[in-house]
Amino acid sequence: MLKQVAEGVLIHQSEFIQSNAVVVHGRAGVLLIDPGMTGSEMVAIADDLRESGQPVVAGFSTHPHWDHLLWHAELGEAPRYGTARCAADIRAFLSNPHWKDDVAEELPPEVAGDVPLDLLGRITGLPAKTTQIPWDGPHVRIIEHQAHAPGHAALLIEEHRVLVAGDLLSDVLIPMLDLSAADPIEDYLAALRLLEGVAGDVDVLVPGHGSVGGAAQVRARIDQDRAYVHALRDGHDPSDPRIGPSAKPGWEWISDVHNGQAQRLAQRSERDGTPG
Ligand SMILES: [Zn+2]
Numbered sequence: 001m002l003k004q005v006a007e008g009v010l011i012h013q014s015e016f017i018q019s020n021a022v023v024v025h026g027r028a029g030v031l032l033i034d035p036g037m038t039g040s041e042m043v044a045i046a047d048d049l050r051e052s053g054q055p056v057v058a059g060f061s062t063h064p065h066w067d068h069l070l071w072h073a074e075l076g077e078a079p080r081y082g083t084a085r086c087a088a089d090i091r092a093f094l095s096n097p098h099w100k101d102d103v104a105e106e107l108p109p110e111v112a113g114d115v116p117l118d119l120l121g122r123i124t125g126l127p128a129k130t131t132q133i134p135w136d137g138p139h140v141r142i143i144e145h146q147a148h149a150p151g152h153a154a155l156l157i158e159e160h161r162v163l164v165a166g167d168l169l170s171d172v173l174i175p176m177l178d179l180s181a182a183d184p185i186e187d188y189l190a191a192l193r194l195l196e197g198v199a200g201d202v203d204v205l206v207p208g209h210g211s212v213g214g215a216a217q218v219r220a221r222i223d224q225d226r227a228y229v230h231a232l233r234d235g236h237d238p239s240d241p242r243i244g245p246s247a248k249p250g251w252e253w254i255s256d257v258h259n260g261q262a263q264r265l266a267q268r269s270e271r272d273g274t275p276g
Pocket of ligand 1: 065067068208
């Protein structure tokens, strides 16, 4: 069920939008990052860990979107963390008494009956500028930035040279901007610069969705994401393999995502009277 991608680091890839849950071995148990999507998958991860005598001792959500915030009772009651901004964002969302209906509307029909919402988003925000996940295991550096969602965190498992990128650096998803932010383009470019700054320390890249990559893929995907964001900024057609006829089967909808955000950015710049 769990597949090793580096020493002490395993993943489970969901069939649904290739979501990657990440398990990091610590001294007394594991850190579980973005546990997954469906109840049956999370139970299978819990069973796997129980069989190998590894309880979950900490959880982490890379960003405040439902597919990264789920949890299952079988995984136990370990503390779950996110950045302070991530936690504040989800707290505001959960304060709406109808939040479950809002999530239910977003659930794709093929998984909707098997997504447990009761424990969604029960995370503790780590104080701003926290640089490491507090747990008894290898150092996991928090690289916080504001691309894609408020308080989005990429994680660098330093001693195993693994970068967990959240929803950045995917081979199937294009950069999806946080269009509620004041300057989503610059936020995204700033995040890519941060990741570029650690690229030399990475041998294995695990994106939130898509294929695991090696060291060369880290730089290639940073370049690819940056080229996409530049094209979006400049109003050009991005020649991006993730969009259009070259998209992987099942990923054709990414073109709609692209058209949607291109349109919204164009409306914004019209409204603000800024060129481009
Ligand atoms: Zn996601």
